[in-house]
Amino acid sequence: MTTSSQKVVASSMRTCSLSTDTPLSPRLEHGVQLLTAALERAGLAVVPSPAAADLEVVVGVRGRSEPVRRLEEDEVLLYNTGAPGEDGYYLSVLPGRVLVVTGGNETGVLYGCQELARVLDAGDGLPLDLDRGETPDMVLRGPAIGLQKTTVEPPRQVYEYPITPSRFPWFYDRAHWSELLDRLFEQRANVVYLWSGHPFSSLVRLPEFPEAQEVTDDELAANRDTLHWLTTEADRRGIWVVLKFYNIHIPLPFAEHHGIPLRQPRPTPLTSAYTRAAIGAFVAQYPNVGLYVCLGEVLQGDLYGTEWFCDTILPGVEDGIAAAGLTEPPPVILRGHAIDPEPVVAAARQRYPRLFTEAKYNGESLTTWNPRGAWQAQHRHLSALDSIHIVNVHILANLEPFRYGAVSFIQRSVQAMKHRLDANGLHLYPLFYWEWPYSPDRAEPRLRQLDRDWIWYEAWHRYAWKADRDPDAERRYWTSRLAGHFGSEEAGEAALDAYEAIGQVAPRLVRRIGITEGNRQTLSLGMTMSQLTNAARHRPWPDLWESHAPNGERLDRYVERELAGQPHLGETPTDLVDTVRHFAARAGEAVRRGLGHATRDVAGYQRLRDDVTALRLLTEFYALRVEAAIEIMLYRGEPEPSLARLHRAADLVEASVGHYRELTELTTRTYRYANSMQTPQRKVPFPDGSAFGHWRQSLPRYEAEAAHLRANLGYLDRGELPPALTTGGEEVGPFRPVEFTLASDGGAEVVELTPGVAAFTDVDAPVRRLAPELHGLRGVRLPKRVAAHQQVTVELTLPRPAHVLVGYFRDPDPVWAQVPDLETDTHADERGGLEPVLREAIAVEYQPKVDVHAFRHPAGTATVELGRGAYLVAGVVEADQRFTGRTASPDDDRTDTLDWLYEDPEGPR
16 A cells, blocks of 8 residues: 555645745644644655745634735636635645645635645645645634533522632643644634623622622632633634633622622613623733623513613623724623513614624524524524624533434535525534533443534534535445544444434423423423423424424414314424424334444443434334323313313323333433433423433422222212312412511502592503402502503512512513513522412403512512513412412313323322
8 A cells, every 4th residue: 555655746746935924923823834744744845945845734814814815816826616714724735846834814724734734634745736735614603612611600690600719620730722623723713702791700800899799719810711721722723712601690609798689780970880890801911812692581571671782792702802002892692581682783783883793593503404483584684784693503402411413414404504594603512502511321430422422513613614515425424434533434323313313202202292492491490291281281393393394283282273174384283293202213123224334432422322212202202192191182172071081191191100110210210310400490390300301300390190090990980079179279368478668669559449449540440350369469559551661660678588479460561561481581580480380360451460479588679670561469378388389260171171181080198
């Protein structure tokens, strides 16, 4: 076999020279070093003078390099595939034995050196007809790394973790960072997004706010050294470090020092002065680090986002620019989450032209490669603003905790970003975000996500570089990559087929029958029958099926059409069952085909097989429950229902639990937990991601549900209703009130709740009906006309801890305050209140029905700030008040929902 060195010699080239821009920046120096080493490995001695060399290698940035400019002017260098753009490169062997490596910027030249080194290392020598170039589709391409933990550290809130060695030892591990940066460079990723709630108190010292520092002086020094080192090393590899933060988040010691709540939903002079100082100091000390701003969640962004961004954040950036003497402002990324970003962008882009935008791809799951509806429209609008618009593949709540390598699904998703969303940036989340750098697999030592999920990162970055690649060529490419990983072509092909097939299951399940695409749901833990047959009770998130799924029918609509004898539209629940079973079976066949052929990372192939097995069991669990749900919903809707339907449903539910039992046995051996966010924000299938973080914790609930269904059917077979429905339930009496003082203005006033009293101060809308629990409570009413256009704050003084009861009017119109949701505000359930404690508790003349929610407050000042929209404070009650969550409407017949089928027939025990 002829070696690459012999081939170079055969072409009469033994020496080469390198002509480069001077002085070399660290990024270009790194590229030249890579290329020099590759040339030497190929048998070419690098000499200082072009006159003494057989080949002159010219390396330079297009538009800045004088040798490159002369070659262009002389029409020697002609860009046959187009001149390189941002991050693009071009390689060409020219007449006169000149080899040009150029690019649209320094990063492009770096990639050109990298690509030429790959060509030389391929073993075929230097192609004398080399003439090609590439410019990436996405200007920004890279992963998020969370400075986050799986659980909350009270009294801090979600996202709030000072940067210390005890919390994040990996942050200080330079070998870990070097390996990550090298891999990202290999994949041509050019950005790392560091996520934190409020990182500034761990990275800068503010003389005017010493109380804000959350770490020791030694820790602060270590953090500074680490971040400076990281940005320097990243820059050498063409990678930009961006720091993400939320608003309005403040340090815990700062809040305690000033006696203010940690949660700050609106600007104040104090929080504005501190935040501006913190951002200014950060930009001055870390001028090469980008800022990535989330205006939503704690801050009521739609009310105060523009003010906070333009009057606090941007002035802080400008202060830092002035202090550092920067000639070019750093880019600032505005995240379009939990706010309408358009008015913020409109107000800020003329003042600060280097404004980038970002929005989620499929919400907080991976559901479809064809996003549509309002979600697509927002992306297109932001993409049209003549700036960089980034698509964020966010929390993968439906993929956790399993591997994911469906490369064709990923390719189509990036193609959608390019062609349907018009985006030019990728922001990629890890598969198990909240516990970086570890995977959730049960293994010792623990597996790293960097290793376990290599195909996840490589696929997204490959297609962010070039999305429109030939599918057949891509299959060959990934078969080869997996063959290299597992040791044989047979194992590689089998693994690819398994990844491709099983990767269809979770996206299709959640988009058609899920409650939400967000963190609120852990899809791999299953769903209850109530969540399937009575989804409205569990507050499903409409964006899931209106924007993040192909057009089709959810279970309720499917059953309505079945009962009406109407044709079905698009993807239906029965289509779903057939399709996911098909893909799960294909994945099982494929992964078995590769067994015995894996000679490398055999344990990794076994874990892939276990994942396929787990997802096949989960598929059958869901399929059987969907079939059961259809039977139950048809029974509920038929004029003359047959109990045979319910018996078929009970059989199907029991069979589904059998599969879940097998799944539990498997995952007890293979996984530590199912979800990376183990906090109360997790609600579906069961509340609290810690109490229900594993299948073994959920299995008893499903077993009980199946047993209750069978027991309730026994009563129906005898022509009876279960005792829980016939005894009338508990006696209901008034809630126990807590006295309070109304301290706010804005037109609010105290009112005693009785039938006939006006629900608002300015509108003739009397209370027509009131749940007995609320009779005689002192509440607070607002001016409806004012609240419809601006926030009306209610400030109460409480003598002891209590629940503040808020009446929300059931109507999505923005004239009404809306119940907070975890899809857009991770802190939404911080005080409880996400679910009603009394449904349909108040009827107001000519107004929507009112549900009552309870929010916990300590003694002292309780501030009710719900954003724009009218609401009613229905009372203040004791902290230990028991709530049933019952529906108080006299028109409600609980038997119609059939949710009682899944509950204990004897009632709560």
